[in-house]
Every structure is written in structure tokens, then in C-alpha cells.
Amino acid sequence: MIRPDAAQLADAAGAERAAYVHVPFCRRVCPYCDFAVVAGVDHLTERYVDAVVAEIEREPTWGPLHAVAFGGGTPSRLSPSQLERIVSVLRDRFGLVDGAEVSLEANPEDWHEGLGDRLAAAGFTRASLGVQSFDEDVLAALGRLHGSGEAIAAFGDAKAAGLSTNLDLIFGTPGETLERWLATVEVAVALNPDHLSVYALTVERGTELSRAVASGAPAPDPDLQAAMYEAVLDRVGLVRYEVSNFARPGHACRYNLITWAQGEYVAFGAAAHRHRDRVRRRNVRRIDRYLERVEAGASPVQGEERLDAWGREVERVFLGLRRAAGVTAGCAGTALLESPAGRRLLDAGVIGRRSGRLVVTNPLLTDEASRAVLALEEVDC
Amino acid sequence: MIRNFSIIAHIDHGKSTLADRLLERTGAISERDMRAQVLDTMDLERERGITIKAQAVRLDYEASDGRRYVLNLIDTPGHVDFSYEVSRSLAACEGAVLLVDAAQGVQAQTLANAYLAIDAGLEIIPVINKIDLPAAEPERVADEVSSMLGVEPGDVLRVSAKTGEGIDELLERIVAEVPPPGGDPDAPLRGLVFDSYYDSYRGVVCYVRIVDGAMGTGEPVVFKATGERHSAAEVGVVTPAAVPVAELGAGEVGYLITGVKDIARIHVGDTVTSARTPDVEPLPGYAEPKPMVFSGLFPSDGDDFERLREALDKLRLNDAALVYEPETSRALGFGFRCGFLGLLHMEIIRQRLEREYDLDLVATAPSVAYRVILTDGSQVEIRSPADMPDPSKIERTEEPIIKALIISPSEFIGTVMELAQSRRGVMEHMQYLTPERVELTYLLPLAEVVFDFFDALKSRTKGYASLDYEPAGYRPADLVRVDILLNGQPVDAFSTIIHRDEAYAYGKRMVSRLRELIPRQLFDVPIQAAVGSRIIARETVRAKRKDVLAKCYGGDVSRKRKLLERQKEGKRRMKMVGSVEVPPEAFIQALQVDEER
Numbered sequence: 001m002i003r004p005d006a007a008q009l010a011d012a013a014g015a016e017r018a019a020y021v022h023v024p025f026c027r028r029v030c031p032y033c034d035f036a037v038v039a040g041v042d043h044l045t046e047r048y049v050d051a052v053v054a055e056i057e058r059e060p061t062w063g064p065l066h067a068v069a070f071g072g073g074t075p076s077r078l079s080p081s082q083l084e085r086i087v088s089v090l091r092d093r094f095g096l097v098d099g100a101e102v103s104l105e106a107n108p109e110d111w112h113e114g115l116g117d118r119l120a121a122a123g124f125t126r127a128s129l130g131v132q133s134f135d136e137d138v139l140a141a142l143g144r145l146h147g148s149g150e151a152i153a154a155f156g157d158a159k160a161a162g163l164s165t166n167l168d169l170i171f172g173t174p175g176e177t178l179e180r181w182l183a184t185v186e187v188a189v190a191l192n193p194d195h196l197s198v199y200a201l202t203v204e205r206g207t208e209l210s211r212a213v214a215s216g217a218p219a220p221d222p223d224l225q226a227a228m229y230e231a232v233l234d235r236v237g238l239v240r241y242e243v244s245n246f247a248r249p250g251h252a253c254r255y256n257l258i259t260w261a262q263g264e265y266v267a268f269g270a271a272a273h274r275h276r277d278r279v280r281r282r283n284v285r286r287i288d289r290y291l292e293r294v295e296a297g298a299s300p301v302q303g304e305e306r307l308d309a310w311g312r313e314v315e316r317v318f319l320g321l322r323r324a325a326g327v328t329a330g331c332a333g334t335a336l337l338e339s340p341a342g343r344r345l346l347d348a349g350v351i352g353r354r355s356g357r358l359v360v361t362n363p364l365l366t367d368e369a370s371r372a373v374l375a376l377e378e379v380d381c
Numbered sequence: 382m383i384r385n386f387s388i389i390a391h392i393d394h395g396k397s398t399l400a401d402r403l404l405e406r407t408g409a410i411s412e413r414d415m416r417a418q419v420l421d422t423m424d425l426e427r428e429r430g431i432t433i434k435a436q437a438v439r440l441d442y443e444a445s446d447g448r449r450y451v452l453n454l455i456d457t458p459g460h461v462d463f464s465y466e467v468s469r470s471l472a473a474c475e476g477a478v479l480l481v482d483a484a485q486g487v488q489a490q491t492l493a494n495a496y497l498a499i500d501a502g503l504e505i506i507p508v509i510n511k512i513d514l515p516a517a518e519p520e521r522v523a524d525e526v527s528s529m530l531g532v533e534p535g536d537v538l539r540v541s542a543k544t545g546e547g548i549d550e551l552l553e554r555i556v557a558e559v560p561p562p563g564g565d566p567d568a569p570l571r572g573l574v575f576d577s578y579y580d581s582y583r584g585v586v587c588y589v590r591i592v593d594g595a596m597g598t599g600e601p602v603v604f605k606a607t608g609e610r611h612s613a614a615e616v617g618v619v620t621p622a623a624v625p626v627a628e629l630g631a632g633e634v635g636y637l638i639t640g641v642k643d644i645a646r647i648h649v650g651d652t653v654t655s656a657r658t659p660d661v662e663p664l665p666g667y668a669e670p671k672p673m674v675f676s677g678l679f680p681s682d683g684d685d686f687e688r689l690r691e692a693l694d695k696l697r698l699n700d701a702a703l704v705y706e707p708e709t710s711r712a713l714g715f716g717f718r719c720g721f722l723g724l725l726h727m728e729i730i731r732q733r734l735e736r737e738y739d740l741d742l743v744a745t746a747p748s749v750a751y752r753v754i755l756t757d758g759s760q761v762e763i764r765s766p767a768d769m770p771d772p773s774k775i776e777r778t779e780e781p782i783i784k785a786l787i788i789s790p791s792e793f794i795g796t797v798m799e800l801a802q803s804r805r806g807v808m809e810h811m812q813y814l815t816p817e818r819v820e821l822t823y824l825l826p827l828a829e830v831v832f833d834f835f836d837a838l839k840s841r842t843k844g845y846a847s848l849d850y851e852p853a854g855y856r857p858a859d860l861v862r863v864d865i866l867l868n869g870q871p872v873d874a875f876s877t878i879i880h881r882d883e884a885y886a887y888g889k890r891m892v893s894r895l896r897e898l899i900p901r902q903l904f905d906v907p908i909q910a911a912v913g914s915r916i917i918a919r920e921t922v923r924a925k926r927k928d929v930l931a932k933c934y935g936g937d938v939s940r941k942r943k944l945l946e947r948q949k950e951g952k953r954r955m956k957m958v959g960s961v962e963v964p965p966e967a968f969i970q971a972l973q974v975d976e977e978r
Contacts, residue, residue, distance in 0.1 A: 200929075223927070226927040229927070265936055315942065363929065365928050366928070367929050368903065368928050374946055374949050375952070
């Protein structure tokens with residue numbers, strides 16, 4: 001059963017508005033990361049914040065916002081006052097609804113005692129900690145700079161400040177056994193976070209990890225990762241609301257819900273992606289080009305995607321399928337259920353129909369369903 | 382004053398170059414017009430150094446005795462698959478120049494062709510070619526030729542077709558030693574069709590050797606074996622330009638055009654006679670073209686089926702030995718079951734389809750024509766595993782046998798014998814040509830040879846052994862059909878007919894190879910090899926457990942969509958076997974000849 005309120009909440013996010021701020025700075029680049037990040041240029045942060053502020057001020061008025069998310073990179077590379085400046089400019093420009101979520105990603109090594117309070121004072125309501133593991137060997141293999149002690153301390157400080165807290169975990173690092181992963185999960189559960197994100201380590205093209213694997217280093221084992229994922233489902237006392245995301249009721253990440261519900265959001269910073277007026281636009285990826293353009297008064301937008309009605313319908317379904325609540329079947333969902341591929345997925349227990357909704361019943365195989373939706377022949381809606 | 386002769390040689394021993402030199406020396410073609418190797422007209426032949434279609438050229442030669450001779454040079458195909466055509470070309474001659482490479486010496490085809498020429502009663506002029514090569518050993522090779530033919534080593538002529546050395550002497554020997562043609566000019570017309578080709582303007586052009594009588598332009602003619610009746614619209618000689626003549630007389634060689642458009646209606650080896658004397662005795666030695674090796678050819682892209690049909694139709698215009706009929710495979714879609722004279726023939730056709738007609742093909746494992754005697758006493762020929770009757774209806778099975786002639790340096794004799802025995806070969810004969818080189822004759826199942834026997838022989842002998850073969854009838858064999866089942870469904874493309882002793886190894890090899898080639902699906906996929914209802918090997922492709930990307934980072938929905946779109950395209954290419962998705966290249970890779978054998 002899907003709780004009706006969960007489905008309603010999930011779908012309602014489609015009508016909400018968000019803002020995303022990309023902070024590309026990192027202390028160092030993790031070997032598995034293929035995001036738009038840059039290390040060793042912290043001297044550019046002030047210029048970067050100026051550019052982001054300028055970009056926000058040029059954005060046509062909109063709002064108010066239901067969620068603001070700082071992602072990266074490592075947003076915690078910015079000082080609390082830099083972060084506060086951006087939040088206040090966003091608030092001035094677009095307004096925030098009552099109870100709006102203002103969230104940032106942070107790394108334990110950047111955290112210091114009292115940062116939680118400082119961030120709360122700056123308007124933040126949520127912190128997502130890039131903990132990744134509580135196993136020192138796994139942290140070393142992932143090239144992380146913090147130890148589990150720092151992660152636990154950062155978590156405690158954030159929680160004490162009243163922030164809604166998330167722990168980001170990565171599973172399936174080569175060398176990590178099921179037992180060691182369960183030990184990490186146990187620590188996470190004991191900390192009692194409001195939200196938990198668990199991601200399978202993925203070998204992305206062009207990363208240090210992919211080069212290592214190409215030259216013979218062990219790759220993550222997908223079967224072991226499947227077992228690790230299934231073990232999480234049994235153990236955390238949180239509700240899974242998306243493939244990789246678990247939350248205490250009321251603590252689901254609003255910004256993510258908006259994304260999966262095909263909601264709209266503005267976005268600022270290098271490589272930021274926005275979705276406004278039904279057009280998806282992306283900013284130039286390189287930080288130096290981003291700075292040059294914004295400082296010259298030009299638009300940093302480098303490309304855009306406009307979908308026709310069928311394209312948007314397909315997108316609605318493949319995005320929504322990531323959620324535990326699934327999607328109202330609608331036009332594309334019904335077409336999927338009636339297609340041969342859809343019947344195969346039903347037979348294999350990958351998808352199902354629940355309370356009139358199309359849901360993925362085996363989240364580990366979500367992309368099988370997503371591809372089948374994208375492969376559908378267009379039908380009249 | 383006619384001399385009809387062929388040049389016979391092993392591949393690459395310089396036959397075409399010698400023919401060019403003879404044409405040039407007799408003035409049939411000027412040096413300026415000289416294209417290297419005039420007689421080889423197809424690009425593929427030139428590239429592979431073999432001659433596919435025999436042709437005949439008339440050379441006018443003034444000998445040292447002051448008299449003018451007509452020399453008809455009849456070119457012969459250079460490969461074992463075309464041995465019937467070689468034998469018909471030789472039947473049109475009275476003499477043969479046996480050409481041997483001065484460095485490589487006598488090879489299997491040298492010997493096989495020499496035997497064919499001796500059987501045809503030809504006068505043989507042994508010639509060692511390429512004496513200009515640094516590695517040439519004319520004395521040693523002359524000894525080999527001498528012991529093979531029983532001639533004096535001193536009678537073996539030494540030439541270099543490349544530099545022209547010895548060519549004049551060769552021409553004189555042809556005039557002096559090749560007997561003039563016999564035949565009765567006053568008897569009813571009998572002409573031997575020893576080759577034909579398709580010309581897009583003129584239709585089928587036959588090469589004919591007139592044995593008795595004469596054939597004039599306009600004469601109504603009958604082909605004895607096929608019963609085809611036509612008018613001799615044009616007769617002529619090839620100089621190498623086609624020159625029409627009023628008539629071709631006894632002993633002469635030339636061409637005949639009747640207006641026939643379909644090459645399958647003119648058979649090589651047939652006897653042509655006048656419609657006024659339809660009852661003359663046909664010339665001996667005629668045989669129907671008979672395919673020996675079969676393979677299914679399927680376009681990788683199903684939309685190319687019609688293009689494949691058109692391409693085969695075009696190739697067949699010039700190749701009466703190529704046969705094909707439509708075939709449907711559940712796994713590979715629509716294609717053709719094709720019959721070939723042999724392996725090289727198959728390889729040439731495949732390459733021409735891919736190169737000249739730009740087709741991307743999947744070929745099923747080559748198979749041979751098996752014979753099945755049913756319990757009711759009737760006999761059927763099985764060209765495709767799909768046609769194999771139910772085991773309960775089979776009285777016994779027989780397989781085609783070949784007689785293989787292998788010449789190898791004696792140091793490799795052990796490994797050659799081991800190879801032949803591992804392929805169920807039975808040795809018939811062994812003889813040392815010289816202390817260093819040995820000739821072996823084996824009876825081998827054709828099915829054991831069609832895959833990779835030649836490659837295995839070459840690799841075991843560092844490339845020094847040579848092979849020739851001829852059909853040697855049928856022999857009882859315990860044959861079974863091995864089916865490969867994916868998720869319980871037989872995949873026709875992988876079925877094969879094989880000796881019972883090898884069925885287990887084949888099944889094991891195929892299922893383990895397919896296990897690597899078939900991607901994981903939403904469910905466990907058993908891969909089984911079966912003989913009838915008995916499973917002889919099994920592997921399982923475990924169900925896929927994880928197929929989900931990490932998050933869409935930073936709201937980048939477009940990127941995720943593109944990634945999924947790319948994966949979707951990969952999926953769209955998959956061929957469905959029952960409910961199992963199989964990438965098309967898996968068929969090709971699984972059917973590739975085994976390295977491990």
C-alpha cells in the first residue's frame with residue numbers, strides 16, 4: 001500500500017518551486033566523482049559568490065520558493081557568511097514560503113563545533129552530511145579526508161542546532177564486505193538521523209576510479225551491491241520514498257521531491273541546471289568560463305532542452321518511477337502497462353499497479369522500467 | 382597447326398604472370414596495354430592471387446621452324462573447390478604446362494593438378510618458375526618434379542615469368558611437344574563447353590572446344606545434358622579481344638553466344654551439337670554441379686533481405702555453382718540457405734556480398750550435405766540441421782567423405798597425422814617425395830574439414846603444408862543433431878549436425894560461450910545443449926539484480942534521460958529469442974570458428 005498522503009505529497013511537489021545553487025569547490029576531488037567540481041581554487045570563492053548573487057539578481061522574478069538546495073562540490077567550502085549572503089539574496093528576490101526547506105550539503109572535515117547554530121541562524125533548515133561510510137578502510141578507499149569520529153561529531157552538532165539531518169552513504173566499494181557495510185548501517189541507524197541516502201558506488205566515465213578499473217583494479221560487484229541494498233531496507237526504521245532515499249515522515253527532501261515530480265526550479269552557478277517555464281537550461285560547466293560570462297554581464301546558459309507534450313509525459317513517468325509512491329499511470333504509464341515490454345516487467349515483478357498508480361516494485365531494477373518508458377511509441381494523450 | 386594447352390600450378394606459383402608473358406611475347410597484347418595479369422579480371426581474384434573463372438585466349442605464334450601456329454591457352458581455376466571445372470578445362474587440351482615455384486617446390490595442388498592432367502592423357506611440360514628469386518632452388522625442385530613425373534631433371538625447363546627468361550624456349554617446347562588436336566572434321570558437331578560467363582550485354586558466353594565437326598554462325602544447336610536448343614547467334618575467338626568468325630572447326634577453341642540469359646541453363650562439361658544431329662554420343666566426363674558446403678546467410682539488418690536477394694541473383698549470373706533458397710530462422714529472421722562448391726567458394730561469395738554489395742551478414746556454421754536413410758527405406762539429403770528427421774525415423778546416417786592430399790615437410794609428419802586423426806581421418810597412403818617432403822593421403826569426413834582444418838594444418842606446419850581434396854563418396858556415421866536452448870526455446874541458428882562422439886564437447890563449448898555473450902535478464906536464463914530430449918550441457922545466466930543509476934545530481938534530468946536513451950538504443954538492437962534478449966553480435970561471436978579445438 002502507498003499511504004495516500006505520501007502519494008499526494010509526492011505529486012503536490014510538482015506544483016512547487018525551488019532554487020538550486022551549485023558550489024563546485026572541493027578540498028580535493030574524490031576518485032569516483034564525475035560532478036562539476038574543482039579543487040585548489042578556494043581563492044575564487046568570493047568572486048564566485050559575487051557572480052552567483054549577480055546571476056540571481058538578473059533572474060526574472062518568480063516565487064515564492066518552497067525549497068532551496070546548495071549542492072556541489074562542497075557547499076561547506078563557503079563560509080557561513082557567504083552562504084548567508086546567497087540565502088538572503090534568494091529570499092529577497094523570490095521570497096520563501098512558510099516552512100520552506102533550505103538545505104546544504106556539507107563534508108565532515110569542514111564542520112566545526114557551532115557551525116550548526118551558525119547555519120540555522122543564516123536560515124538553513126537542513127544539512128546533508130557526506131559521511132559515505134563509518135568504516136575507516138572504506139573511507140580511505142573512497143579517498144575521503146575525514147574519519148568516522150569527525151562525521152559523528154558533525155552530525156551531533158547539526159542535530160543539536162535543530163537542523164533536519166541527512167547522512168549520505170556509499171555502498172559496494174571494492175573490498176567492502178556485506179558485514180562491514182552492515183556495521184556502517186548500524187552506526188547510521190544508531191545516530192537516528194531524519195533522513196538517509198544510500199548510493200551504490202558507480203564507476204563513472206572519465207573518473208580516477210574508472211581509469212583504475214580499466215587498468216585492472218577491482219570494480220564494484222553489482223550482485224553484492226544488490227544484497228547490500230536489500231539489507232538496508234530491512235534495517236532502517238525510516239520510510240523509503242525514493243530509490244536511494246529514506247526519511248522520517250515530514251523529513252523527505254523537498255527539493256528532490258520537486259525534481260522527481262517534474263516541478264520547476266531556478267538554478268545558479270557553474271554547471272547548474274534549471275527547469276523553468278517548461279524549458280530545461282544548463283549553465284556552462286567550467287568555473288572560469290562561468291565567472292567570465294557573468295562578470296561580463298552575459299548569460300552563463302550554454303544549452304537548453306524543450307520537450308514536446310509526449311516528451312514531457314514520458315519524462316513525468318520516468319522521473320516519478322524513482323519514487324516509492326510511483327506516478328499516476330496517465331497516458332504514458334497506461335501505454336507502458338499495455339506494451340509487451342511493460343507486461344514482461346509486470347511478470348518479472350519490476351513494476352506493478354497500486355491504487356491506480358504505476359509503481360516500481362523492485363527499486364534495484366528501476367532503470368529497466370525507465371528505459372521501457374522511453375522506448376514507448378508515442379500515443380495520443 | 383593448332384596447339385591447345387593449359388597452365389596448371391599451385392596457388393601463387395606464377396600462373397597468371399606466365400600467361401601475361403606469353404600473351405605479350407606472341408604479340409596478343411602490346412606491352413603498352415599490358416595490365417598485370419590480364420586473365421584475372423575480377424578484383425577479388427587479383428587480390429587473393431587466384432583465378433575463379435577459366436578463360437581461353439588464342440595466340441598466334443611464328444615458331445623457329447618458320448611456320449605459324451595457333452596456340453590456345455586455356456586458363457584453369459586455381460583452387461580445389463573448382464576441380465571439376467579444372468578437369469573440364471583440361472579435357473579441352475592436349476597438353477599442360479606444369480608450373481612449379483623454384484623456392485616452394487611441389488605443393489599439394491601441383492600434385493593434384495598433375496594427376497588430373499595425367500588422367501586426362503595430356504602431354505605435360507614441367508616448368509620451374511621464379512628462378513630469379515634469391516631463395517630459388519631449381520636443382521632441388523627439378524629433382525622433386527623428376528621423381529613425381531618420372532622425367533629427367535634436365536628436361537625440366539627453368540623460366541622466370543617475371544623477367545621473361547626462358548619464355549621463348551617454353552613456346553618452342555609447346556609447339557614441339559603438345560600434340561596437335563585429333564578429332565574428325567567431317568563427323569557431326571561435338572563441342573565441349575568448358576566454361577561460361579555472363580555478359581550484361583550479350584547474355585551467357587560459352588567457351589567451347591570443338592572436338593568433331595564444325596560450328597558456324599547461325600547454326601541451330603542443342604546442349605545434350607540440358608536439352609536446351611538455341612541458335613549460335615555468334616561464334617568467335619578471343620585474341621584477347623572477342624573476334625567473330627564464320628565458323629569454328631575441329632580442334633579449335635572459341636566462344637559461342639546463343640542469347641541465353643540464365644547461366645544456370647548452360648552447364649560446364651555439357652556437349653553442344655547441331656540441331657540436325659541431336660543424337661550424337663555426348664563427350665565423356667559430364668557431371669551436374671553439386672554444392673558440397675551449406676551455410677545460412679542472414680542480413681544483420683532485417684531490412685536488407687531484399688538487397689541480399691538481389692545481390693545473390695546478380696552473383697549467380699556468373700556462378701552456376703551457387704545455389705540458394707530462402708530460409709527463415711526464428712533467431713536471425715529472413716535469409717538464404719546457400720550451397721557452395723567448397724570452403725573457398727563460400728568465403729569468396731560472402732566477401733563479395735559484403736564488399737561489392739555492402740551487406741552486413743551473419744553466417745551460420747557451415748554444414749555439409751548429410752544423407753539419412755529412413756526406417757521406411759527411403760533416403761533424404763539433409764542440408765540444414767532443421768531438416769534432420771526425428772531420431773525414431775532414422776535407420777542410419779551417412780556423411781560425405783573427401784580424399785585429402787597433404788604435402789608437408791617431413792619434420793611435421795607427426796603433428797599432421799595427429800591432426801588428421803583427431804578429425805576422424807583414416808590414412809590411405811604415405812610416400813616420401815624426397816627425404817624432406819612427404820605426401821599423405823587421408824580419407825576424412827568433409828564436415829571435419831569445413832571448419833578450420835586448413836588453418837589448423839597451416840599453423841601446425843608453420844605454413845609449409847599444402848592441401849588438396851576431392852569428394853570420395855559417403856560413409857556411415859553416427860550423427861546427431863545438437864540443439865541449443867535458451868530458456869527452453871531452441872535457437873535454430875545454433876543447431877548443428879555432428880558426430881555423436883563430439884556432441885558433448887560441442888554442447889559444452891556452445892553453452893559456456895553463450896553464457897559469456899548473453900547479458901543478464903530479468904529472470905534466470907538456462908542455456909542448454911540437447912540431443913533430442915536429452916540435455917547434455919547446461920549453464921545459467923543469472924537474473925540481473927541491479928540496474929539503477931545513482932541519483933540525478935543537481936537537477937540534471939536531461940543527462941539522465943540521454944544516458945537512458947543511449948542504453949535504450951542498445952536494447953532496441955537486441956534480437957528476441959522467446960523472451961530472451963540477445964545482442965546480434967552474440968550470434969556472430971558464438972558461431973565463430975573455434976580457436977580452442
